[in-house]
């Protein structure tokens with residue numbers, strides 16, 4: 048049996064959708080905090096187990112009879128490492144055959160304003176590698192799916208106004224990241240390996256805007272705005288300070304090249320080239 052955490056979130060759900068094409072629904076266990084959000088999974092025959100990364104007893108119960116685990120990284124900033132450690136420790140006690148962890152494909156994390164969160168991913172990787180639990184680490188790049196959040200839902204009218212400079216990012220679709228995760232869970236030979244999942248090409252936001260123009264037939268421009276002015280704009284939207292710090296942290300990391308990493312691991316795990324950014328944009332913006 049394969050347990051997927053974050054099953055009511057985006058990546059966990061994407062992985063389950065792919066697993067459903069490869070194994071029986073009864074072999075999939077969705078670890079969820081809120082049963083009310085798991086109705087469609089239950090309808091498909093997926094087992095639902097309720098719990099929380101903070102509640103070790105719930106993790107122990109959830110892992111009963113489970114062979115493999117997909118640990119989708121938590122969103123509880125400040126508690127990431129402790130929560131991931133709870134899952135790894137419980138997996139060790141349960142003699143889990145493979146724990147797949149989704150981390151992040153970023154470099155120079157020590158100089159990021161998001162250092163605490165990014166370092167928690169690498170701390171988790173190190174703890175997992177030393178845990179004796181057979182592992183697979185997937186370092187995921189920035190999702191194409193985040194572009195509407197950064198660029199704004201009305202981007203085709205407003206253009207992209209973002210302090211991202213000429214930073215280059217190998218965007219990849221979250222759906223395909225879920226597919227790669229499902230593949231490493233059902234195939235053999237991925238134990239004790241670390242894969243860096245990036246799109247096949249790097250794109251600056253100027254190139255993102257050009258592709259958006261091509262797919263929409265509209266003239267989508269890109270202005271690399273002033274970081275301070277951008278922060279003030281987010282404040283004027285009523286976004287809480289923590290949210291602003293997170294958004295601007297990601298944008299700064301993109302501008303300063305922390306996501307400028309290319310690898311062909313994603314293609315290897317998918318068994319084909321990942322979709323191009325142009326195709327990804329068409330899917331994400333439904334155009």
Ligand SMILES: NC(=O)c1ccc[n+]([C@@H]2O[C@H](COP(=O)([O-])OP(=O)(O)OC[C@H]3O[C@@H](n4cnc5c(N)ncnc54)[C@H](OP(=O)(O)O)[C@@H]3O)[C@@H](O)[C@H]2O)c1
Pocket residue numbers: 052053054055056057058059079080081084098099100101119120121122123130151187188189190193
């Ligand atoms: N690479 C990128 O571009 C990128 C972009 C966005 C996010 N991420 C990170 O990648 C991960 C997955 O992304 P996503 O889009 O799938 O995020 P998401 O939709 O927010 O999913 C996160 C999942 O974690 C679950 N969760 C949070 N705290 C938990 C806890 N204490 N116990 C049990 N489950 C808990 C959530 O449960 P509920 O459903 O109950 O809330 C949710 O299902 C997240 O860590 C996210 O921060 C990466």
